[in-house]
Amino acid sequence: MTDLLSAILFGLLFVAISYVPLAVSPIWSLATDVTQASAFPLTAGMPETQPSLLTEAVFVKVRSWGGIRALSDLCSLVLIVSCGAIFLAAKSDHQRPMLAMMSTLVFGSLVWVMASILQPAVIGVLCWSLLIWVNTWKKSTWSQPIAVAVIMMVWVNSHPSFSIGLLLLLSQLIGTVIAGINKSKQDHSYHSWWHSVILLEAGFLGFLINPDLMNRFWDGTMLSVIVQRPLILLWQPLVMSSSLGIIMGSSWLFVFGLSRISNAKFHPGFLTTWLILSVGVCVTQDLLIWYLPLTIVLIQPLLADVIPKWDSQAGSKPLKTAEELTASDFRYTWISLLIIWLAFVFSPVSRHVIGGKPRPIEQVISQSLPLGVAKHLRKSPPPGQIFHSVEWGDWLNYSMTGKHRLFVSQHSLPSTPPLVMIDYREALARGDAWETVFDRYRFSTAVLSVENQADLVKALRESENWTETFEDEQGIVFHLSSLVKKSEPTQESSDE
Amino acid sequence: MNNQRQTTKLLIHSILILALAVWAFVGLKAELAKRNDWPEFRNEPPIVRPLYDDANVISDADLDKVLWKLRPQLRSPQEKINHIDHALRMWSPSASFSDPNCISGLEMLELMLDNRKFRTSYTDQFKPLMYAGEYGVKVRVQEGAGSSSHVDHTIAGLSEIGVPLDYPVVTETGETTVAAILEASLKNFRINQFEYEWSILAFAHYLQPTGGWHSREGEWITFDRMAERIMRQRLVEGVCRGNHRLHSLTMLLRIDENQPLLSTEMRSQIIAHLQNVTERLIQTQQEDGHWDPEWPGDEWDGPQNVEGLPLGIKADRILVTGHTLEWWALAPEELQPPREVVVTAAQWLTQTIDELSPGEVKSYYTFLTHAGRALAMWRGQFPHEVITPEFEL
Numbered sequence: 061m062t063d064l065l066s067a068i069l070f071g072l073l074f075v076a077i078s079y080v081p082l083a084v085s086p087i088w089s090l091a092t093d094v095t096q097a098s099a100f101p102l103t104a105g106m107p108e109t110q111p112s113l114l115t116e117a118v119f120v121k122v123r124s125w126g127g128i129r130a131l132s133d134l135c136s137l138v139l140i141v142s143c144g145a146i147f148l149a150a151k152s153d154h155q156r157p158m159l160a161m162m163s164t165l166v167f168g169s170l171v172w173v174m175a176s177i178l179q180p181a182v183i184g185v186l187c188w189s190l191l192i193w194v195n196t197w198k199k200s201t202w203s204q205p206i207a208v209a210v211i212m213m214v215w216v217n218s219h220p221s222f223s224i225g226l227l228l229l230l231s232q233l234i235g236t237v238i239a240g241i242n243k244s245k246q247d248h249s250y251h252s253w254w255h256s257v258i259l260l261e262a263g264f265l266g267f268l269i270n271p272d273l274m275n276r277f278w279d280g281t282m283l284s285v286i287v288q289r290p291l292i293l294l295w296q297p298l299v300m301s302s303s304l305g306i307i308m309g310s311s312w313l314f315v316f317g318l319s320r321i322s323n324a325k326f327h328p329g330f331l332t333t334w335l336i337l338s339v340g341v342c343v344t345q346d347l348l349i350w351y352l353p354l355t356i357v358l359i360q361p362l363l364a365d366v367i368p369k370w371d372s373q374a375g376s377k378p379l380k381t382a383e384e385l386t387a388s389d390f391r392y393t394w395i396s397l398l399i400i401w402l403a404f405v406f407s408p409v410s411r412h413v414i415g416g417k418p419r420p421i422e423q424v425i426s427q428s429l430p431l432g433v434a435k436h437l438r439k440s441p442p443p444g445q446i447f448h449s450v451e452w453g454d455w456l457n458y459s460m461t462g463k464h465r466l467f468v469s470q471h472s473l474p475s476t477p478p479l480v481m482i483d484y485r486e487a488l489a490r491g492d493a494w495e496t497v498f499d500r501y502r503f504s505t506a507v508l509s510v511e512n513q514a515d516l517v518k519a520l521r522e523s524e525n526w527t528e529t530f531e532d533e534q535g536i537v538f539h540l541s542s543l544v545k546k547s548e549p550t551q552e553s554s555d556e
Numbered sequence: 557m558n559n560q561r562q563t564t565k566l567l568i569h570s571i572l573i574l575a576l577a578v579w580a581f582v583g584l585k586a587e588l589a590k591r592n593d594w595p596e597f598r599n600e601p602p603i604v605r606p607l608y609d610d611a612n613v614i615s616d617a618d619l620d621k622v623l624w625k626l627r628p629q630l631r632s633p634q635e636k637i638n639h640i641d642h643a644l645r646m647w648s649p650s651a652s653f654s655d656p657n658c659i660s661g662l663e664m665l666e667l668m669l670d671n672r673k674f675r676t677s678y679t680d681q682f683k684p685l686m687y688a689g690e691y692g693v694k695v696r697v698q699e700g701a702g703s704s705s706h707v708d709h710t711i712a713g714l715s716e717i718g719v720p721l722d723y724p725v726v727t728e729t730g731e732t733t734v735a736a737i738l739e740a741s742l743k744n745f746r747i748n749q750f751e752y753e754w755s756i757l758a759f760a761h762y763l764q765p766t767g768g769w770h771s772r773e774g775e776w777i778t779f780d781r782m783a784e785r786i787m788r789q790r791l792v793e794g795v796c797r798g799n800h801r802l803h804s805l806t807m808l809l810r811i812d813e814n815q816p817l818l819s820t821e822m823r824s825q826i827i828a829h830l831q832n833v834t835e836r837l838i839q840t841q842q843e844d845g846h847w848d849p850e851w852p853g854d855e856w857d858g859p860q861n862v863e864g865l866p867l868g869i870k871a872d873r874i875l876v877t878g879h880t881l882e883w884w885a886l887a888p889e890e891l892q893p894p895r896e897v898v899v900t901a902a903q904w905l906t907q908t909i910d911e912l913s914p915g916e917v918k919s920y921y922t923f924l925t926h927a928g929r930a931l932a933m934w935r936g937q938f939p940h941e942v943i944t945p946e947f948e949l
Contacts, residue, residue, distance in 0.1 A: 102748070104781070105747065105775045105776040105777065105778075105781055106773075106774060106775050106776070107774055107776075254562075254565055254566070254569065257569045257573075258569075261569070261572055261573075261576075264576055273583070274579060274580060274583035275583060277580070277583075443856065443857075444856075444857060477746065477747065477748060477773045477774075477775050478773055479746045479748045479749065479773065480748055483748065496750075499789065499790070499793055500748070500750065500789065501748075501788075502788055502789055502790060502857070504857045525861060540857050540858055541858070542854075542857060542858020542859060543857060543858065545858075
C-alpha cells in the first residue's frame with residue numbers, strides 16, 4: 061500500500077515539476093547561434109571556455125526540434141529523473157519507500173520553490189543526483205566504478221560544476237579512511253577504503269575524457285575559482301534573514317537535532333562532503349543546489365532510526381517472501397505504472413507523444429524574463445552599447461535580431477574580464493558611480509529590472525541625460541536623452 | 557597472503573594517484589607558463605620627433621618668450637610632483653637653466669626616481685612616490701602633492717623623453733631600475749581600467765615587437781585592442797578633454813612606422829578616427845583660434861557632457877588648444893588640418909601665454925607644459941633643444 065502511495069506522490073511531483081516555467085539560465089544555450097564576441101564585445105580577447113559543450117549540443121538540438129517548449133520539457137524531465145535518483149539513494153539505506161518518497165518530496169518542492177536557481181545547473185544536478193545514488197550502492201562490484209566514470213564523463217562535458225563530483229569521491233575516501241582508523245565504532249561507510257580509491261580513480265578517469273584534459277580542471281575550476289569566479293560569477297554570501305538563509309539554518313538545526321536524538325550514524329563520506337558544502341553555501345548561496353540533495357540522502361539513516369515504521373506491518377504479520385510476491389500478481393506494479401502514466405498524461409511533456417494543444421509561451425517561460433522589454437528592443441533596436449542585468453543578457457541576445465552590443469550574460473560570464481564585473485557591480489551600487497561606469501563603456505541604452513535594480517532606476521529617472529522609453533512589470537528601458545530627441549520615439553508601455 | 561594482496565593493492569593505487577598528482581602538477585605549470593607570456597622590453601625607447609618646422613606658426617622670438625615664461629621655477633620645497641612630472645616631460649633630463657629658481661632636468665629626474673632625493677624635498681608626512689609593489693615598482697597616484705596625477709603618467713613621460721629602462725630607481729627598499737616601473741605597469745594593466753592612455757604610450761615605447769600577451773585577467777592584449785579601447789569612449793572623455801587619448805593614438809601611428817605595432821586594418825581605423833577628429837576641430841575652432849572644452853561638437857549619441865574646470869574657461873581653452881597643437885605637431889600629414897588652422901591656434905596660444913600672470917602660470921603649469929612643448933615642436937625641436945644653458949631673455 062505504501063508503494064502505491066509513493067507512486068501517487070511521485071506522480072504528483074512529476075506533474076508539478078513539469079509545470080515549472082523555464083527560467084533565464086537554460087536559455088543561454090539558445091544564444092549559441094550568435095557569435096559571442098559580436099553580441100558581447102567586452103568578451104573579445106578573453107579565452108573562450110566551453111565546459112558545457114554537451115549540454116549546449118543537446119539543448120540546441122532539442123530546441124531546433126521542438127522550440128522553447130521542448131527545451132522546457134527536457135529541463136523538467138531532467139529534474140524528475142534527478143528526483144528519482146535521490147529517491148533511490150534515500151531508499152537504499154532503509155528500504156522504506158514512503159520515507160524515501162517523503163524526503164524526495166521535500167527536495168522536489170524545494171526544486172519548485174527555487175526553480176529559477178536550480179535551472180542553470182540542471183544537467184549538473186542530474187549528474188550529482190546520479191553520483192550520490194551510485195555511491196549508495198552497497199555491493200562493491202565493478203559496475204559501480206564504471207557508472208561513476210560514465211557520470212563524471214558526462215558531467216565534465218556538460219557543466220562546470222563537475223569538481224563537486226570529484227569532491228564527493230575524495231570525501232568518500234577520506235570518510236572511509238577515518239572510519240577505518242576509528243575501528244571501535246561501527247563502520248558506516250558504504251564500502252571499503254580501497255573501493256573508495258577505485259571509485260575516485262574511476263571518477264578521475266571519467267573526468268579526463270574531455271577535450272581539454274587536465275586543463276579543464278585548472279582553467280575551468282581551480283584558476284577561475286581562485287582568480288576570477290568570485291568576481292565574475294557574482295557570488296552572493298548567504299544572508300541568514302533571506303528565504304534561502306532560513307532554509308539553510310533550518311536544515312542545520314534539523315540535522316543537528318536529528319543527530320542528537322538518533323542512535324544511527326551518518327555515512328562518513330557524505331558527512332565530510334556535507335560539511336564542506338555547508339561552509340561553501342555560506343560563501344556563495346549558489347552551492348545550495350548541491351547541498352540540498354546531499355542533505356536529503358545524508359539524514360536517511362537517522363530518519364529511519366527515529367521515525368516509526370508506518371510503512372511496514374512487520375509486527376502484525378510476517379513479510380511475504382520474494383517468491384510469494386512475484387508469484388501472486390503484478391497488481392501494485394500495474395497500478396503504479398498507471399499512476400505514472402496518468403502523471404505523464406497530465407504533464408505538458410506528454411504533448412510530444414499523444415499530441416495536444418501547446419501551452420501559451422508565457423506559461424512556459426518564467427515571468428522573470430524580460431519579455432516585454434525584449435519585444436520593445438526588437439521593435440526599435442538601440443544603437444551602441446546596452447547596459448542590462450546579467451541575468452537577462454542571454455534572453456535579450458536570443459530575442460533581438462540584427463547587430464546589437466550587449467553587456468554580459470550568464471553564457472558570456474566565464475569569458476568576461478573580472479574588471480567588467482566589478483564595474484557592473486559598481487554601477488548597480490548606490491551613489492553616482494554609475495555615471496563613471498556608463499561613460500567608460502559608453503552605454504547609450506539601459507535595460508533595468510524594476511525589482512532588482514531599483515537604485516539605478518531611480519538614479520536614471522532623476523538624470524536629465526537619460527529618458528525612460530518603456531516600462532512594464534519586469535523591466536524599464538532608458539535611452540540617452542539626446543538619442544530620444546533625435547528619433548523622437550513615443551513612450552510606450554506593455555499595456556498599450 | 558591477504559596482507560600481501562592488500563599491500564600490492566595499496567602500492568598500485570598509490571602509484572596511480574601519484575601519477576595523477578604529477579600530471580596535475582605538470583598541467584598547472586604549463587598553464588601558469590601560458591599565462592606568463594609577457595613581452596620583452598627594449599632598453600632604449602624610440603624618440604618620436606616632431607615632423608614640421610613652420611615659422612608662421614610661431615616665430616623664434618615668440619617661442620623664446622613662451623619657453624622663458626614656462627621655465628621650471630620649481631625649486632620650492634614640497635613642490636607638486638605633478639608639476640615636476642610635467643616639467644620633466646617638457647624639458648627632458650638634459651635641460652639646465654641659468655635662473656637659480658629653476659630646477660634642471662637631471663634634478664627633476666632624480667627627484668622622481670631616487671627616494672633619497674625625494675626625501676630632501678618631501679618630509680616624512682609624504683608617502684614615497686616610488687614604492688615596491690607586487691609586480692615591481694609602483695608610482696603613487698593621486699595621494700596629494702607628493703604623488704603623480706594619473707595612472708602611468710610618469711612611466712609614459714619617461715618613455716617619451718628617452719629614459720632607458722636600466723636607469724636606476726631608488727626606493728625605500730633598495731635600488732632597481734626603470735624597468736621595474738614598467739613591469740608593474742604591464743602586469744597591472746587591464747584593458748578596461750579607468751586611465752589607460754599613458755600605459756599604452758609607455759608600452760608602445762618600451763616593448764619589443766610583440767604579437768600580444770595575456771593580462772593577469774587572462775585577456776589577450778594587443779596594440780590593436782588597446783587602440784580600440786582608446787576609440788571606444790566619447791571624444792571629450794578622458795583627462796585633458798580626451799586629448800591624451802588622441803596623443804597616444806598619434807604616437808602609436810608614429811612608432812608603428814618603424815616598429816610594427818598595429819595591423820593594417822587598425823592603422824586605417826586610427827587614421828580615419830583622427831581624421832574625423834581633425835574635421836571636428838576645424839569645424840569647432842573659434843574665430844580667434846582657440847577651442848572650447850566642447851571641442852568635438854555632437855557625436856552620434858549627442859552633444860558632449862562637459863563640466864568646466866575649476867580654474868575657469870581661460871585655463872580650459874589653453875588646455876584644449878595646447879594639447880591639440882601638441883598631437884598635431886607629431887601627426888602625419890594626412891591628419892593635418894589646413895595650416896592656417898594651426899597658425900591661428902598657435903597665435904592665440906602664444907598671446908594668451910604671454911598675458912598670463914606668474915600666479916596663473918603656476919596654477920596652469922601642468923597643461924602649459926603641453927602648450928610650450930607643442931609650440932617648440934612646431935619649430936621642429938623639443939624645448940630643451942631650443943634653449944641654451946644660459947637661456948634667458
